[in-house]
Amino acid sequence: MDKHIESMIYTAVRYIFAIGVMFFSLFPLYWMFSMSLKPPIEWTSPDIHWWPWYPTVSNYLMLFFDKYTLIEWGVVKPWEVTVPETAVKAITNSLILSISGTVLSVFIGTLAAYAMSRYRAGGDYMFLTFRMLPPIAILMPIVMWLSTLGLLDTHIGVVLLYGLFPVPFVIWLMRSFFDDLPREIDEAAIMDGCTPAATFVKVILPLVRGGLAVTALFIFILNWSDLIVALLVTYRRAVTIPVQIGLYYSDIGHLYGIMSALGIFAIIPTLIFGLAIQKYLVRGLTFGAIKG
């Protein structure tokens, strides 16, 4: 076959593939977005509306303001569907808990990662194995343990778990960043009269700033995406966004538009941060085994 035709066929196949993938990965997201703009009458209309015919932002407003405010503003009529409870608590909880959990786990994990990289401290593979266990098998006793301590459904309880569960990821990710730095830097600092602690804090940590930022974003994504931990240890006070989506689902039937609006809120930070650290995602997800 002619070389020119062959390469044209190859290009055509490539574009067909690429466009097909684009459709499959984006259409579901588009569908949730369009649902979040639909008024209740369109949520399950028997004739499928591929785009919102009467677009409205009231679904988003209902996440933040209660029924009486919205009626006063004339956004919803008194007989229209509203949520019994706004999602403000869930959104603030998600932010507070994910951020504090991330800070805690990055702090704990970075120290250990440095010890494992430079002082040959062991136990690294134990953490890797630990991370591979299904969370439910560990959570069942942890829930009892937390309830004994009186930490069930409190922010502290969730922060502890969000600070502990991703620690293996932090250790392995930070370890790969520490290993990228030549040992001569440490040795030079020690020669110049730095104590080990000063070497770590003043010399090494500034050099892995970028790695720390990547790790923090990665752990934030993990914590923000979590459903099962929050589902098991929170009931009302400390619920997070993924749990809240499920709450709307069970108690009051399906509030399609409102749940979709909350879903959009859930995915915005992970989408932004995930694409920002895309280069390092492979490294994070494979525990540093493959450097992307």
Added chain:
Amino acid sequence: MPGFRDWFRVPEKFKTLLILPVQIVMNFTAIIPFALVWYIGMTNWSPQFVGGDWWRADFIGPYNFVLAVRDELFLNAIARTLLISAICVPTEFLLGFTLAYVLSGNFVGKRFFTLVAVVPMMVVPAAGGWIFYLMFIETGPVNGLLSIISGHKVMIPFMNDPFWAMIAIMLADIWQWTPFIFLIMTAALLGLPPEPINAAYVLGATKWYTFRRVVLPMLKRPIMIAVILRAIESLKIFDYPYMMTRGGPGYATQTITMNLYESGFKYLKYGLTNAQCLIIFIACIIVAWYAVKPLRAAQRGG
């Protein structure tokens, strides 16, 4: 106080100091719960008992473990989860790898398409489950598409059918995690040395032969890592069944995690559930131990 300062000066002591927080953490999340899961697994404790603190529960020996392996729902859930893994992981691998290979060359819009292909992975799994619920409801776009193709009004209640509900959950998993394989394989393909591949072309090998005999052997390790990590993750599947079907219709889509969640937190059979958790726990430790080996080799080697 010189003794205090030594912790920051003497390398051995500083090492202990660095490791200390993570050891406290391990005790809190692993050792104590592990002891607790053994203990509760041997009792008939349930939070329904009024005033029954768990440390005062009745000790009934290994009876729960006998019940656990005779619990049909539990065994079915295990089989179902393995089935989901057995179907999803190979599908994701084939799709992700093909995609990575097809998009690996240079062409206009490569950066854009690569970015778009990764997007599903960034979606919060709970939201992903909700998205696929929306896709498969009677008035959802899947039925809409079928209506357009067939010319009739199609309104199949996918989520009420045991078979189609499973398919929907698997599709959600495939949609979300194919990018995972894609990312790893893209990175692996980028890291390949170009010389052997070019040499093969120069020597007159076809594209397919080069791929099979030159590229594939060099990708053995990344492929193993990608498949193993994905397989382990897929055994934990929970968010999709929880958001889409709550394990229903009946128990038709109950996975391991879903089953343990329900028997523990809905039916409050703590003793039994802890025994089952322990069984899963030990099984997973054995699996994870072998799974860590190729990772270990890769981390040591590169």
